[in-house]
Amino acid sequence: MQQSAFLPREALSQLFQALQGDGYRVVGPTAEQGAIVYRELGSVAELPAGLVDHQAPGRYRLEQQAHGRYFDWVGTAQGLKPWLFTPEQPLMVAREVEGGLRFESVRETVPPTAVIGLRNCDLAALALQDRHFLQGEYPDPHYAARREQLLLIAVNCHRSAATCFCVSTGDGPEVTAGADLVLDELGAGFWVWASSPRGRALLARLPTRPLAGAHKRRSKALRKRARLQQRALPSTDLREPLYKARDNEQLWQSVADRCLTCGNCAAVCPTCFCSRVDEESPLDASQSTQIRRWDTCFNDEHSYLVGHVVRESAVHKYRQWLTHKLAMWHDQYDRSGCTGCGRCITWCPVGIDIVEEVDRLCTEVKAGAPRE
Numbered sequence: 001m002q003q004s005a006f007l008p009r010e011a012l013s014q015l016f017q018a019l020q021g022d023g024y025r026v027v028g029p030t031a032e033q034g035a036i037v038y039r040e041l042g043s044v045a046e047l048p049a050g051l052v053d054h055q056a057p058g059r060y061r062l063e064q065q066a067h068g069r070y071f072d073w074v075g076t077a078q079g080l081k082p083w084l085f086t087p088e089q090p091l092m093v094a095r096e097v098e099g100g101l102r103f104e105s106v107r108e109t110v111p112p113t114a115v116i117g118l119r120n121c122d123l124a125a126l127a128l129q130d131r132h133f134l135q136g137e138y139p140d141p142h143y144a145a146r147r148e149q150l151l152l153i154a155v156n157c158h159r160s161a162a163t164c165f166c167v168s169t170g171d172g173p174e175v176t177a178g179a180d181l182v183l184d185e186l187g188a189g190f191w192v193w194a195s196s197p198r199g200r201a202l203l204a205r206l207p208t209r210p211l212a213g214a215h216k217r218r219s220k221a222l223r224k225r226a227r228l229q230q231r232a233l234p235s236t237d238l239r240e241p242l243y244k245a246r247d248n249e250q251l252w253q254s255v256a257d258r259c260l261t262c263g264n265c266a267a268v269c270p271t272c273f274c275s276r277v278d279e280e281s282p283l284d285a286s287q288s289t290q291i292r293r294w295d296t297c298f299n300d301e302h303s304y305l306v307g308h309v310v311r312e313s314a315v316h317k318y319r320q321w322l323t324h325k326l327a328m329w330h331d332q333y334d335r336s337g338c339t340g341c342g343r344c345i346t347w348c349p350v351g352i353d354i355v356e357e358v359d360r361l362c363t364e365v366k367a368g369a370p371r372e
C-alpha cells in the first residue's frame, strides 16, 4: 500500500540525517562549474537552492532565483549512469609470480547509496540499463554490486526544459515506478509518497503532517504544467523510417556535415552503454590491468575490425548511433533506447537536435527521397 504525507521544507535535513544514520552515503544534485550534477552530499545546504536551468540546443545556463526551491532545475548534466556503469572500471589484474602468472578479478566494496533528485526519465533509463547489464545471459557483477546498494528518491518535474520530450517517449515527466520515495516540491514543503517497504519505513520516521487539499491542487497543476513540451518524437517505434533511410547516405549527409563526431551525445546519454577494454602495464611489466572504459559509436576504434575501421565517416557514425538507439533497441530490448531526457540536444556543441533529425528523416523517407 502506498502512503503519502506532507514534509515541511525545514524537515528535509531530517531525511538526510535519517539516511546518513542508516549508513547511506547521500548522492544528490549540486551546482558545479555552472551545471547541476550528482555528487556525494553532506547536507541539505549543498542542494542547488533557487537554481533554475535554461536549456536549448547546444546551450545550458543556470539562473539564481529568489524562490529557493531545491529541485526547480530539470535535469542533471549526466544522469545516474556514471554511478553504476562507471567511466573507468578495472576488471582484472594479472601479476607475475614465481613460476607463472596469477589472475585476480577486481571486486569493490560499494557503500549503500541513497540518490535524491531523480526524474522519471532517469528511472526509465535505469530500467533500460538494468535490462542490458543484469538481465542478459552474462550479468555484469560491477554494475550489480552498485545497483544492489541503491535507495532511490525521485522528484516530480514541475516544468520541462525546451529540450525535453519525455511525454512523447512515454517516460515522464511524472514519476511512475522504480523509486522508494517520491517528492513533490510545493514551496513550504514536500508531498512525499512512499512506494516500497524501505520508503515506507523511512517516511514513518520523518516529522510529517497530513496533506491539505490546497497541496494536492497545487501539485496537480504543477505536474500538468510539466507536460507542456516543445518537442516530440513522431512515434515510439521508428524502425520503419530509420531502416528505410539506412542505405541512403544523402539523407544522413546534412547532419554529418555538422557533426564533429565528438561523442558528447553518447557520454551524456543515460542509456548508452558501449565500452572497450584496455590493457595497461607499468614500465617494469610486473603486472597488467584490464580496464573497461566508456566508448561510443563516434570513435574510430569502436568499429575497428580485422585491420579496418568499419564506420569511418560522420555519416556512418551518426547513422549507427541514431539507428541503434531508436530502431535496433526494439529488436534487442523491446523498446526504444531513448527516454526523451534531451541531454544529447543540450550538450551537443553544435546543437544537433535528435528530434529535428528524426522529423527530417521521416519526412524525407515519406516523400521518397532520391537514393544517391
Ligand code: SF4
Residues within 6 Å of the ligand: 265, 268, 269, 270, 271, 272, 325, 337, 338, 339, 340, 341, 342, 343, 344, 345, 354
Ligand atoms: S538519445 Fe538523447 S534524449 Fe534520448 S535518452 Fe539519450 S540523451 Fe536523452
Ligand code: SF4
Residues within 6 Å of the ligand: 258, 259, 260, 261, 262, 263, 264, 265, 266, 298, 347, 348, 349, 350, 351, 352
Ligand atoms: S551529434 Fe553533436 S554531440 Fe554527438 S558526436 Fe555529433 S557533434 Fe558531438
